[in-house]
Amino acid sequence: MSERNSTVYCRNLEESVKIPVLTATLETLFSQYGTILEIIAKKNLRARGQAFVVFDSPEAAERAIKEVQGFNLFEKPMVLQYAKTKSDATVQLESSDAEFEAHKRRRLAEKERKQAHRAAESQKHLKRPAASGPSQGLGPDSRPAKKTQTSAPSAPGGLKSTAAPAAPQIPDEYLPPNKILFLQNLPDNATSDILNGIFGSFEGFKEVRLVPGRKGIAFVEYENEAGAISAKENTQGMSLGPDGSGIVKVTYQRQ
DNA sequence: AGCACA
Numbered sequence: 001m002s003e004r005n006s007t008v009y010c011r012n013l014e015e016s017v018k019i020p021v022l023t024a025t026l027e028t029l030f031s032q033y034g035t036i037l038e039i040i041a042k043k044n045l046r047a048r049g050q051a052f053v054v055f056d057s058p059e060a061a062e063r064a065i066k067e068v069q070g071f072n073l074f075e076k077p078m079v080l081q082y083a084k085t086k087s088d089a090t091v092q093l094e095s096s097d098a099e100f101e102a103h104k105r106r107r108l109a110e111k112e113r114k115q116a117h118r119a120a121e122s123q124k125h126l127k128r129p130a131a132s133g134p135s136q137g138l139g140p141d142s143r144p145a146k147k148t149q150t151s152a153p154s155a156p157g158g159l160k161s162t163a164a165p166a167a168p169q170i171p172d173e174y175l176p177p178n179k180i181l182f183l184q185n186l187p188d189n190a191t192s193d194i195l196n197g198i199f200g201s202f203e204g205f206k207e208v209r210l211v212p213g214r215k216g217i218a219f220v221e222y223e224n225e226a227g228a229i230s231a232k233e234n235t236q237g238m239s240l241g242p243d244g245s246g247i248v249k250v251t252y253q254r255q
Numbered sequence: 256a257g258c259a260c261a
Contacts, residue, residue: 002258009258040259052259081258088260107260 006037006090007083008053008061013041014074015049025073026051033067034060037089054087109233112173119174172251179204179228180253181220187246188215194240195220202231219253228252 002009008030013022023039030036034055041051055061065080072078091103172182181199195208199220204227209219222228232250240246 007259011257038260042259046257047259048257050257050259054260084258104260111259 002082002084004058004062005082005084005086006055006058006061007087008055008064009081009083010051010053010078011049011081012076012079013049013051014076017074019043022051026053029068029071029073030055030064033064037087037093040087052083052087054089056093058082105233109229113177116170116174116176119170120176123170172249172254175252175254177225177229177232178252178255179222179225181222181228181232182251182253183218183220184216184249184251185246186216186218186248187241189242190218190240190246190248192218198235198238198240199231202234203227205231 010026017025019041023041026039026041027036030039030053034057037054037056039051039053042048053061053064055064061082065082068078069080070077085107086103088100088104088107092100095103172184183195186195192208192210195210195218199205199208202222204223206221206223209221211217211219220228220231222231232252235248236250238248238250240248
């Protein structure tokens with residue numbers, strides 16, 4: 001059972017209804033139970049048939065759930081619950097700007113973690129493991145490709161390949177957390193002293209390792225994953241160069 | 256079933 005929350009999570013919504021129509025309908029339906037801050041509904045595969053109705057108070061959400069539960073909307077009975085987590089709009093309403101920013105950072109980090117998890121899961125199903133060379137390979141900034149391929153492509157030159165096609169490598173951004181961070185795009189002035197100063201203040205710090213002969217990259221190891229996660233969250237996109245230059249890319253080490 | 260917020 002989810003906890004009381006100002007946001008009502010709606011599911012079992014008719015998926016063929018266009019998003020603007022759906023949100024407008026939910027708005028009229030739910031506005032009798034309190035002030036609505038916003039309604040979030042999306043149409044992608046994972047999110048369709050669901051919506052988040054953000055009220056200005058948990059009491060309003062509670063009334064809405066009680067009264068509207070099972071209501072037939074577009075011929076389908078709605079299933080209502082409290083949302084699992086607070087909506088951004090709720091935190092923005094109830095907390096300071098700083099807390100709001102922190103909330104978003106945490107939420108985005110968590111979102112990234114889930115994406116990484118999904119990416120790793122779908123990798124597993126393509127049983128051939130990705131070739132893991134010594135290089136970290138600067139991955140593209142795109143999402144990992146969905147595997148929509150149903151038939152194996154024939155090998156060129158009429159050669160019958162017995163091997164499955166190589167699984168696409170997960171982009172850096174989606175690598176699952178581990179205790180070692182991989183830093184890229186370090187400016188030349190980022191000496192090991194500076195890096196120790198920055199990364200050394202997070203829980204469980206062990207060491208920074210520069211790579212001889214490789215400019216711009218380094219590894220930072222922590223005692224455990226939690227330390228690495230918190231360091232990453234707090235240093236992601238940090239600028240180490242003069243006036244905002246040298247935006248450091250922080251990802252988990254490819255394992 | 257599915258928990259998002261470009």
